[in-house]
Amino acid sequence: MMVRPKHQRLVLVTLAVAAVLGAVLLAMWGLQDRAAYFVTPSDIAAGKAEPDTAMRLGGMVVEGSLVRERDGVSIRFDVSDGKAVTPVAYRGITPDLFREGSGVVAEGRLQPSGLFVADHILAKHDERYMPPQMANEVAAR
Amino acid sequence: MIAEAGLASLWLAAALAALQLGLAAGLGGTPGRQLSSIRAVAIGQGILTVLAFASLVLLFLRSDMSVLLVAENSHSQKPWLYKFSGTWGNHEGSMLLWVMVLALAGAILALFERRLDRRTLGATLGAQAMLALGFFAFLLFASNPFERLSPAPVDGRGLNPLLQDPGLAFHPPTLYLGYVGLSVAFSIAVGGLVRRNVGPAIARAMRPWVLAAWVMLTLGITAGSYWAYYELGWGGWWFWDPVENASLMPWLAATALLHSVNVLAARGGLRAWTMMLALVAFSMSMVGTFLVRSGILTSVHSFAVDPTRGSFILALLTIYIGGALTLFAFRIATVKEGAPFEPVSREGGLVANNLLLSVILGIVFVGTLYPLLAEALSGEKLSVGPPYFDAVASPLALLLAALMVIAPQLRWRRDAAPVLPRIAPGLVVGSGVLMATIVLAPGIGLLPRLGLTLGATLVPASLQPLLNRSLRRTPLAVWGMCLAHLGVAVSMIGMASDSAFTRERLAAARPGDKIEVGPWLVEFRDITPVAGPNWTALEAELRASRGSGVVVLNPQSRFFAEPPTTTNEAAIDTSWNGQIYAVLGEQDGEGRWQLRLWWKPFVTLIWFGGCLIALGGALALIGRFFRERRPRRRGEDAFA
Numbered sequence: 001m002m003v004r005p006k007h008q009r010l011v012l013v014t015l016a017v018a019a020v021l022g023a024v025l026l027a028m029w030g031l032q033d034r035a036a037y038f039v040t041p042s043d044i045a046a047g048k049a050e051p052d053t054a055m056r057l058g059g060m061v062v063e064g065s066l067v068r069e070r071d072g073v074s075i076r077f078d079v080s081d082g083k084a085v086t087p088v089a090y091r092g093i094t095p096d097l098f099r100e101g102s103g104v105v106a107e108g109r110l111q112p113s114g115l116f117v118a119d120h121i122l123a124k125h126d127e128r129y130m131p132p133q134m135a136n137e138v139a140a141r
Numbered sequence: 142m143i144a145e146a147g148l149a150s151l152w153l154a155a156a157l158a159a160l161q162l163g164l165a166a167g168l169g170g171t172p173g174r175q176l177s178s179i180r181a182v183a184i185g186q187g188i189l190t191v192l193a194f195a196s197l198v199l200l201f202l203r204s205d206m207s208v209l210l211v212a213e214n215s216h217s218q219k220p221w222l223y224k225f226s227g228t229w230g231n232h233e234g235s236m237l238l239w240v241m242v243l244a245l246a247g248a249i250l251a252l253f254e255r256r257l258d259r260r261t262l263g264a265t266l267g268a269q270a271m272l273a274l275g276f277f278a279f280l281l282f283a284s285n286p287f288e289r290l291s292p293a294p295v296d297g298r299g300l301n302p303l304l305q306d307p308g309l310a311f312h313p314p315t316l317y318l319g320y321v322g323l324s325v326a327f328s329i330a331v332g333g334l335v336r337r338n339v340g341p342a343i344a345r346a347m348r349p350w351v352l353a354a355w356v357m358l359t360l361g362i363t364a365g366s367y368w369a370y371y372e373l374g375w376g377g378w379w380f381w382d383p384v385e386n387a388s389l390m391p392w393l394a395a396t397a398l399l400h401s402v403n404v405l406a407a408r409g410g411l412r413a414w415t416m417m418l419a420l421v422a423f424s425m426s427m428v429g430t431f432l433v434r435s436g437i438l439t440s441v442h443s444f445a446v447d448p449t450r451g452s453f454i455l456a457l458l459t460i461y462i463g464g465a466l467t468l469f470a471f472r473i474a475t476v477k478e479g480a481p482f483e484p485v486s487r488e489g490g491l492v493a494n495n496l497l498l499s500v501i502l503g504i505v506f507v508g509t510l511y512p513l514l515a516e517a518l519s520g521e522k523l524s525v526g527p528p529y530f531d532a533v534a535s536p537l538a539l540l541l542a543a544l545m546v547i548a549p550q551l552r553w554r555r556d557a558a559p560v561l562p563r564i565a566p567g568l569v570v571g572s573g574v575l576m577a578t579i580v581l582a583p584g585i586g587l588l589p590r591l592g593l594t595l596g597a598t599l600v601p602a603s604l605q606p607l608l609n610r611s612l613r614r615t616p617l618a619v620w621g622m623c624l625a626h627l628g629v630a631v632s633m634i635g636m637a638s639d640s641a642f643t644r645e646r647l648a649a650a651r652p653g654d655k656i657e658v659g660p661w662l663v664e665f666r667d668i669t670p671v672a673g674p675n676w677t678a679l680e681a682e683l684r685a686s687r688g689s690g691v692v693v694l695n696p697q698s699r700f701f702a703e704p705p706t707t708t709n710e711a712a713i714d715t716s717w718n719g720q721i722y723a724v725l726g727e728q729d730g731e732g733r734w735q736l737r738l739w740w741k742p743f744v745t746l747i748w749f750g751g752c753l754i755a756l757g758g759a760l761a762l763i764g765r766f767f768r769e770r771r772p773r774r775r776g777e778d779a780f781a
Contacts, residue, residue: 008481012414019496023503030533031511031525038522056524072649072733092647093726093737
């Protein structure tokens with residue numbers, strides 16, 4: 001049976017609308033627990049960060065806090081936003097330009113103990129670059 | 142002088158764009174009659190923009206530090222290739238490149254387009270001029286690349302070392318050709334809607350542009366992915382970074398458009414749909430430009446940021462996209478109904494393809510823009526990354542691959558014949574691979590397993606349209622389709638294999654230590670200082686052996702003086718069944734060096750598949766050029 005053109009257009013329009021709605025609903029569902037919030041050490045100190053959810057921690061690496069573990073590939077350092085300090089643990093090669101006193105964004109999860117375990121570390125890419133979120137923090141200070 | 146000449150050409154080109162728009166809008170007589178002058182103006186505009194861009198290239202090659210842009214982004218001690226490619230390694234230069242491609246596309250359209258009637262072509266060129274005018278204004282008022290710097294510094298600040306790579310010479314221009322090539326499809330759709338002339342002729346005029354832009358986008362994304370893979374040294378090939386998504390969104394829209402424009406050209410169906418996709422595709426290019434150029438998102442590509450320009454592009458975006466959608470809404474009722482078809486038919490398959498691609502596009506779009514929206518509405522800062530995109534978009538991509546197994550083999554309009562025999566070869570191969578992965582690699586994840594299975598199913602299925610044909614008389618477009626679909630299969634197998642079978646080792650090693658990764662035994666021999674044209678480096682010597690085969694890997698940790706930066710240069714060795722990848726880190730207090738090693742089986746298939754996809758598109762494009770010169774024979778399969 002061949003459908004009539006008019007009918008067919010209706011079906012196509014309905015399908016298109018359904019696709020758009022479906023995409024938005026799927027996306028909202030997916031975003032519910034998969035978006036990583038940006039937090040600062042102050043947020044963590046104030047108890048605003050929920051443990052064991054993916055998040056990004058931003059701030060400055062505190063001078064003198066960088067410690068290399070015995071295995072040679074794990075490090076610990078403190079991240080500060082000027083008001084509070086969060087200890088961070090990371091296993092891996094640190095990115096170019098990661099050093100004490102420089103800006104950092106760490107992706108990972110907060111342990112109930114208060115230690116932030118990072119899966120990835122993003123450092124600023126050149127001397128001029130600062131993550132926008134951090135530039136705001138610095139400007140606000 | 143060169144800078145002033147460049148700036149003057151840019152102003153003149155902008156004036157010509159305004160003139161072109163005026164002529165097309167009917168000032169100075171009927172647009173149909175004015176067509177030859179509109180054409181001439183469009184060509185002049187293209188030439189002037191090329192001149193402006195050439196001036197900027199010249200300024201960079203000569204290291205003219207009295208130009209602000211050169212002083213901020215270049216350095217006289219740089220190799221000439223990076224001076225050249227550094228022209229577009231910054232905001233102003235890359236926007237000028239963008240606008241040059243836009244104006245050139247308009248000029249080429251004006252020169253060669255003969256399929257559209259005079260009035261539609263006039264309206265199309267008017268739309269193209271309107272697009273160009275806005276972006277000329279953006280360049281002239283918000284990002285002038287020719288601004289002088291007085292007094293001139295002794296030398297420049299240098300180019301970001303991450304960008305000092307042959308990849309930069311190739312990657313942005315290709316992507317821009319793709320992004321901006323879609324502007325012509327947008328303009329043709331606007332022209333057709335304005336002239337109430339939406340039909341197969343529009344689709345035929347649009348098709349080569351869509352194909353060419355899509356080929357360029359495919360190449361640009363493939364090259365960008367490989368570049369990020371070896372340059373960032375993170376071992377990954379796609380990070381769902383907003384800037385990557387910015388190139389993926391136009392690609393998804395263009396892929397959908399590429400398929401639906403053929404239905405319109407060949408069968409007269411999916412008219413309104415195709416117009417909508419043409420508008421959406423270039424809108425996605427503009428959204429992408431906005432995301433990258435406004436610096437509004439945190440991103441690994443954030444060296445290209447400048448927040449002050451965001452509002453200008455956002456305003457352009459709103460005017461163009463809003464205007465086009467309004468035009469669409471007003472004119473949609475005048476678009477004629479297409480030829481009817483049954484759900485199970487080639488058209489039905491293509492509709493399903495379009496729906497799935499649109500849903501994936503929607504998911505990527507929402508995921509990419511959600512952080513912006515959340516921050517604007519609640520002030521909450523967040524980022525959306527791989528966990529979201531992998532979980533939500535991948536299953537749909539697999540569904541799309543499943544559709545590709547059968548859809549290209551369906552007949553136009555209706556297909557009542559049994560489907561199963563036609564997909565039997567694919568099913569046999571696919572189930573074989575599924576069994577093999579269950580037996581040999583029981584531990585791998587569901588998505589990679591399905592990816593391997595569907596990829597394997599798709600290999601024979603994608604070639605099946607070539608069966609029962611005389612291969613010598615098969616149109617190039619059919620070869621192109623088969624090759625592109627095969628490319629998707631190959632790429633999918635590569636992605637699945639990479640995520641299922643990659644082995645990674647992170648170690649602290651002293652010279653003489655041995656590290657095992659996958660089938661390889663890697664011996665850390667030595668570390669030596671080396672020097673390049675504008676960097677110094679520490680280079681490790683690693684001897685990786687597998688059976689009797691030995692390869693030497695030399696990952697480096699490079700230091701650049703201008704601007705002062707350290708980068709990791711990964712060492713990669715490619716064999717037929719994968720790549721071994723090594724990154725050198727820092728030295729710890731006890732004299733050990735950090736080494737990160739990966740063994741990535743068949744990872745190269747990802748980019749090889751991408752090239753096959755682009756090659757398929759190129760073949761189809763070449764086929765179109767030859768076929769459209771010949772009168773169409775009756776009953777010929779116009780799009781197979």
